Amino acid sequence: MKRPTIADVARRAGVSKGAVSYALNGQPGVSEATRQRILTIATEIGFSRSSAARALSAATAGAIGLALCRPARTLGVEPFFMALISGVEAELSARSYALTLQVVADHDAEIAVYRRWWGERRVDGVLVCDLRTNDRRIPALEELHLPAVVIGGPGGTGELASLWSDDAAALTETVEYLVALGHRRIARVAGLRDLRHTEIRTDAFAAVRQRLGLVDAVTVWSDYTGEEGGRATRRLLSSAHRPTAVIYDNDVMAVAGLSVAQEMGLTVPGDLSIVAWDDSPLCRLVHPPLTALGRDIPAYGAHAARQLLAVVAGQPAGRVQDETPHLTPRGSTAPPRER
């Protein structure tokens, strides 16, 4: 089965290749009657433009890139990325843009991928996830002049466009909610220490702790995996002054924490209240269902994709704050039981 080219369309319409190109791109240079005739013929013979030829002459790849820097082991468990990708995808496919995905081991590999994509002109721009403090990827991308949107912030994104949600406000709201329930000993199991949003949440936690005089508010660091989250929980619950509420930086650790609590004979929410960041079906899967900080992640991804396409189109790099995560109370939080 031979794929029709623009020349085939031109021949059948009795016009030149140039005219067909103008017609297809909605550009002036052909009469409305001719445009319609050309479009009809193109549809008839099932013509679509070669992305390669288009990329070569128009200097646009028609694709954006996403490099996921997580070990294969952790990657799958968190629903976050798939939700993000599905949102990104929805926005891109509406514009016939493709999404090129690559899984990388670390930032060096990720920068190498960006460099390769740039050299091969394979993507028009990239989405950057998991912003760290002093993130080496930022200057690398700036040097390449590769359009990019950083999902994360605010701050630390250099001259690049960025999109973030107000994690500080969300964390503060959560702590205030727990305090209103009567909790005073609140712990937090944080994600990787050098991620920018971990830092932001940690600062917010310190601020609200001071403001409300929560002397027993501790933060322990973990790595988003269930194993580590469970281990951290076991340590917290074994301490002399064990917390009555724990806030987890992701859903996976929260579910692991719940299991550990149950394994140790504690009831949730009677003995321990649990809050998960990143609401997901996972939080509703367990018993009791977890109170969670959620936001519309596909919408977040779609937003980022739109922003990236704008940057690719030459618009100035915006810094945009997305929806603030909101708390959905479920069965895992309650006033602490008297002891």
Add this chain to the structure above:
Amino acid sequence: MKRPTIADVARRAGVSKGAVSYALNGQPGVSEATRQRILTIATEIGFSRSSAARALSAATAGAIGLALCRPARTLGVEPFFMALISGVEAELSARSYALTLQVVADHDAEIAVYRRWWGERRVDGVLVCDLRTNDRRIPALEELHLPAVVIGGPGGTGELASLWSDDAAALTETVEYLVALGHRRIARVAGLRDLRHTEIRTDAFAAVRQRLGLVDAVTVWSDYTGEEGGRATRRLLSSAHRPTAVIYDNDVMAVAGLSVAQEMGLTVPGDLSIVAWDDSPLCRLVHPPLTALGRDIPAYGAHAARQLLAVVAGQPAGRVQDETPHLTPRGSTAPPRER
């Protein structure tokens, strides 16, 4: 920053574009000394070939496509796809192939995407997931002559290459294990009814049921979501002759089933044994950890990718059986308690 082209390399090496092309592609036509000189210069000035130009002249896109046909809602929760993707990716990036991803709503949309990819020459081949009985995508791909590997089978894959694991054997092994523990009333919460592998597992379940005389072995159908899995479990556990063991067709439903059992005051594994298909970190996240049927999913993905690249290279479509899932006993299975 100007991207270097093959002409830049040629100029600096004092040779023609053609010579550079031969050198880069490891083709005869240049001396070994010249080849080395050209390669050195190419590395020095940071040259990489434009994927567009390459695609245009070599008629190969350097990318393979994966269309995921799941609603955004379900997509994220199952770790399966991310694990698969990371395996596919590892294989592809080793060969500088890109992975193009698209999320689609249904098979019609998926076929439309294949057609578009084919027309745009955007991918050299595709991986097909979630094979159904009488799958319309198979004839569509055959008609397009788009190289493809179907992940699923055996059978129902037409002339296309395919890769599957022996689900029948795995299911039989699992039932035999449960029977050995002393279970007689074994239920199965199956996935979507028209998926090919659901059918295969269902047939195997019927066969082993008959062979071992398990009159109370029932199958109920679900849709892989936690909600539905939980609901199905609730129904099973509320029946007069409730099962003492349940096999779930994915990890998410198994976790949901565990929650429902605990919510209903049943202990696992005392009152109910649970087995999950698709072992994943999710199974180790809960308490008790779930006995699961696992296999190396990244390896499965890598295998499929290798197979697809072979088909793209013109080798005949193979039908390959991958590793059979193996049972990993954990805390969720035990002999049924006497009643």
Add this chain to the structure above:
DNA sequence: GATGCCGACTGAACCGGATAAGCTGAGCAC
């Protein structure tokens, strides 16, 4: 009635590689 202008289109030159075909000089046989 010559001039200018505009819409509608054509022709040709790109974009950056791959590759077939042609050229050149060295090495060798006779």
Add this chain to the structure above:
DNA sequence: GTGCTCAGCTTATCCGGTTCAGTCGGCATC
């Protein structure tokens, strides 16, 4: 010395689009 082969290049063409510089006919303008 002539003819032949062959490695090691160069040259030209092609892939399938986009785009710019023209061409041409028709119409308004002075």
